[in-house]
Amino acid sequence: MNEADENSSSKNSIAESEDFSPCTYVATGPRMSFQAVFDCQTCKEHLSRNENNEDEVTFHCICESCAESCHAGHDVAFIGFAPAYCDCNVNNSCCMIEKSSLLALKRGVPVDGRIMEDHESLSKMTNSIYNSFGYQAEVTYINDFDKNCDEILRQSKLLASMDMNGNENRTMWVSIPFTDEPKPIDNLNDLKYSELEKLAISIFRRHVEYFDLKTNHRSGAEWWVQVKPTSESDVEVGSIGLHYDKDESMASTFGLGLFPTLSTVTYLSHNKSANPTIILPRTYHDAQDDDIEQIIMSHPEKGKHLAFDGRLLHGAPANPQLRVVNQRCILDEGDDFRVTFLVNIWTNGKPLDAIPLSDDQRIHLSKGGAQYISMPQYDDFTSGEIACLTVNEDEVESVNIPFVASEAEWIEEEETEGGKLV
Numbered sequence: 001m002n003e004a005d006e007n008s009s010s011k012n013s014i015a016e017s018e019d020f021s022p023c024t025y026v027a028t029g030p031r032m033s034f035q036a037v038f039d040c041q042t043c044k045e046h047l048s049r050n051e052n053n054e055d056e057v058t059f060h061c062i063c064e065s066c067a068e069s070c071h072a073g074h075d076v077a078f079i080g081f082a083p084a085y086c087d088c089n090v091n092n093s094c095c096m097i098e099k100s101s102l103l104a105l106k107r108g109v110p111v112d113g114r115i116m117e118d119h120e121s122l123s124k125m126t127n128s129i130y131n132s133f134g135y136q137a138e139v140t141y142i143n144d145f146d147k148n149c150d151e152i153l154r155q156s157k158l159l160a161s162m163d164m165n166g167n168e169n170r171t172m173w174v175s176i177p178f179t180d181e182p183k184p185i186d187n188l189n190d191l192k193y194s195e196l197e198k199l200a201i202s203i204f205r206r207h208v209e210y211f212d213l214k215t216n217h218r219s220g221a222e223w224w225v226q227v228k229p230t231s232e233s234d235v236e237v238g239s240i241g242l243h244y245d246k247d248e249s250m251a252s253t254f255g256l257g258l259f260p261t262l263s264t265v266t267y268l269s270h271n272k273s274a275n276p277t278i279i280l281p282r283t284y285h286d287a288q289d290d291d292i293e294q295i296i297m298s299h300p301e302k303g304k305h306l307a308f309d310g311r312l313l314h315g316a317p318a319n320p321q322l323r324v325v326n327q328r329c330i331l332d333e334g335d336d337f338r339v340t341f342l343v344n345i346w347t348n349g350k351p352l353d354a355i356p357l358s359d360d361q362r363i364h365l366s367k368g369g370a371q372y373i374s375m376p377q378y379d380d381f382t383s384g385e386i387a388c389l390t391v392n393e394d395e396v397e398s399v400n401i402p403f404v405a406s407e408a409e410w411i412e413e414e415e416t417e418g419g420k421l422v
Contacts, residue, residue, distance in 0.1 A: 007030065007059025007339070013400055019171040020065075020069075020096075020099065021064065021065040021068070021255065022065055022096060022099070022100035022103050022104065022253065022254055023063055023065050023086055023088060023089070023094055023096040023097055023100040024063040024065065024085070024086050024254050024255065024256055025063070025085060025086040025088070025089060025094070025100075025113075026100040026101045026103070026104040026109065026113070026254075027104055027109050027113060027114055027250060027253075027254045027256055028085045028086075028113045028114060028256065029085070029112050030085055030113075030319075031085060031113055031115060031116060032083035032084055032085060032116065032177075032257065032324075033083060033084070033085060033114070033116050033255075033257070034076070034081065034082070034083050034116070034256065034257035034258070034259075034284070034285065035063060035064075035081065035082075035083075035084060035255055035257065036063065036064040036080075036081055036255060037061045037062075037078075037079040037080060037081065037082050037084045037211045038061060038064060038066075038067035038071075038076055038077065038078055038079060039061055039076065039077050039300060040062055040064050040067070040071045040074050040075065040076050041074075041075040041076075041077070042071070042074035042075045042076075043062075043074065043330065044204070045203050047090075047091070048268065049082060052404060053320070060084075060087050061079065061084050061086070061087060062076075062086050062087060062088045062113065063086040063088070063255070064255060065096055065100075065255075066086055066088035066094060066096055068129070068330050069093045069095060069096055070088050070093070070094055070096060071088070072239075079238035080285075081285050082285065092156050095241075103253070104254075106341055107249060107253060107352055107353065111375070114247070114250060114256075114258060114348075114349050115279070115348040116217070116258060116348065117258070117260060117310065117346060117348055118214070118261065118347060118348070119259070119260060119261065119309060119310070119311060119346055135281055135283050135308065135309045135312055136262075136308060136309040137279060137296055137306075137307070137308040137309070137386055138307045138308070138383075139298065139304065139305070139306055139307075139308075139383070139384040139385065139386050139387075140304075140305045140307075140381040140383055140384055141301075141303055141305065141381070141382045141384050142266070142303045142304075142305055142376045142380055142381060142382075143376070143380045143381075143382055144380070145302070145303035145376070146302065146303065147374075148226075148373045148374060148375075149268055149302055149303060150372075151373050152195060152196065152199060152213055152268060152341065153197060153268045153269065153339055155194065155195055155196050155365045155366075156196065156227065156268060156339055156341060157225075157227055157337075157339065158165050158364070158365055159196065159225050159361075159365060160225050160226070160227040162361065162364070170224075170353060170354075170355065171222050171223065171224040171344075171351065171353070171354045171355075171357055172197075172200075172222070172223050172224055172354060172355065172356065172357055173220055173221070173222055173322075173350050173351070173354035173356050174193065174197045174200050174201060174220055174221050174223065174356060174357075175219075175220045175224075175350075175356075176201060176204055176205070176215065176219050176220050176221065182245070193357075193362070193364075194222070194357060194362045194365045195366070195367065195373055195375075196225070196341070196357075197223075197357060197362075198375045199266075199311065199341065199343075199375055199376075200221040200223040200341075200343050201221060201252075201266045201375075202375040202376050202377065203221065203264055203343045203345075203376075204220070204221040204242040204267070204343065204345055205378070206376070206377075206378050206381055207262055207264070207307060207345055208345070208347075209378055210378070210381075211262075213261060213345070213347055214347060215347055216347070216348070218345050218346075218347075218349040218350070219346065219348070220259065220346055220350055221343050221345060221346070222343070222344040222346060222350070222351055222354045223342060223343045223344070224342050225339070225340065225341055225342065226240070226338075226339070226340045227337050227338075227339050227340065228240070228274075228316075228337060228338040228339075229337055229338075229405075230270075230271045230274045230335075230336065230337065230338050231274040232273040235257070235275065235318040235319060235320055236318045238274065238275060238316075238337075239315075239317055239318035239336050240275070240315045240316040240317070241315050241317060242278075242280070242313055242317055243313070243314070243315055244257075244259065244283075244284055244311070244312075244313055245259060245260055245310055245314075245344050246258055246259050246260075246351075246354060247259075247351040247352060248351065249351065249352035249353045250351070250352060253260065255287075257284055258351075259283075259284075259310045259311040259349045260266050260310030260344035260345055260346050261310050261321050261345050261346065262307050262308070262309065262310050262344070262345040263307070263308055263309075263310045263312070263314070263342075263344050263345075264306060264307045264308075264343045264344070264345070265277055265298070265303065265305070265306040265340050265341075265342055265343040266303075266304070266305045266306075266333070266340065266342075266343070267300040267301055267302060267303070267304045267305075267306075267334035267339075267340055268302060268304050268305070268339040268340065268341055269300060269302060269337055269338060269339040270299075270301045270335060271300065271335050271336070271337075274300045274316075274338040275298050275316040275317065275318065275319075275322065275338070276298055276299045276300070276316060276322055277298040277300075277306060277314065277315070277316050278295050278296065278297050278314065278315065278317065278322065279295065279296040279297075279298075279308050279312050279313070280292055280295055280312065280313045281294065281295075281312070281315065282312065282313040283311040283312060283313070284311070284313075293387065294388055295388070295389050296308070296386060296387065296388055296389070297322070297387050297389050298387065299387075300338055300340070301360055302360050303312075304384070305381065310344060310345070335354075351380045361419070
């Protein structure tokens with residue numbers, strides 16, 4: 001059987017399969033995107049022999065799907081996880097490309113591929129809080145938020161109880177009005193959005209201006225709410241496992257790591273029994289078995305706003321030692337629920353599964369509430385102090401936590417163990 005017959009046979013075999021892993025090139029195009037990277041020495045040698053200049057090799061690396069299918073039987077090696085794009089189809093020889101393209105179209109991937117967020121520029125901003133923690137992080141307080149918080153809280157609880165097309169974990173999306181020279185909109189009430197959407201827009205605009213982020217017509221805010229019960233005696237109640245914010249559909253379908261430029265948490269309630277948010281200096285490509293000597297811990301306070309590099313591992317895990325710290329910081333009993341308003345800032349594209357609110361949902365949220373409330377502007381965010389917690393193993397026993405929540409997508413089961421605070 002010649003090479004052409006082998007490729008044809010592979011295509012037919014894959015086409016008959018109902019379950020397959022697609023080539024990542026259909027989702028990224030010729031852009032670097034974080035993924036598993038493989039090297040095929042067989043194809044490199046084959047291409048170099050066919051080049052006029054034998055030293056010139058145009059084939060660099062391939063994705064995991066192509067390594068297992070198109071390059072089965074070749075001299076293939078796993079390189080690691082890194083920004084890359086798949087070169088398998090460099091000679092129109094990828095046996096996965098056609099079916100993968102159909103799947104990408106079905107899932108709503110842009111024709112030219114999904115563009116990565118620019119985290120590199122975030123660390124270069126003159127306003128960055130780039131301290132010993134090593135990553136961008138900021139705490140602010142929204143001035144006079146109390147007068148609007150009750151309405152935002154009411155709508156958040158209502159949204160959490162609504163049926164979101166049968167998927168309770170689905171996030172919302174709001175596109176941000178864009179011009180070549182973006183300017184703040186004086187009156188957000190002129191926009192036909194719900195109060196929750198307007199708050200997401202306000203948060204987006206504040207951080208774009210503060211960090212001088214570059215936006216385009218793809219930019220927008222992914223947002224959702226979390227309403228968690230609290231319990232003084234049971235730390236498991238209301239806990240949120242450690243996780244990475246990412247485009248979940250890109251991760252589960254294509255194995256690609258696309259992370260927001262910034263992740264934010266706005267607290268709408270406070271309670272001494274509510275688990276604090278913790279942020280760890282870990283991204284997905286960092287070594288997972290290293291000890292973690294410092295974390296950022298944020299206790300829920302009404303009107304408090306937390307923003308951090310969107311690649312970082314974070315959550316509100318159940319841990320008695322962390323809860324003890326929380327009890328010392330918040331004295332009054334507070335609310336019965338831990339309610340947070342979450343906004344991820346994406347400068348280069350919408351997560352595939354995030355959807356705008358429908359008009360019916362907007363009407364439902366507004367019923368019984370204020371028609372308009374005043375949304376925070378840039379100057380309404382007052383800087384606060386970041387609580388960086390360094391744990392000395394000579395004084396405190398190690399705090400063992402699962403590195404990633406076991407139910408998180410895109411993480412192999414064996415990767416949910418290990419990683420500890422010393």
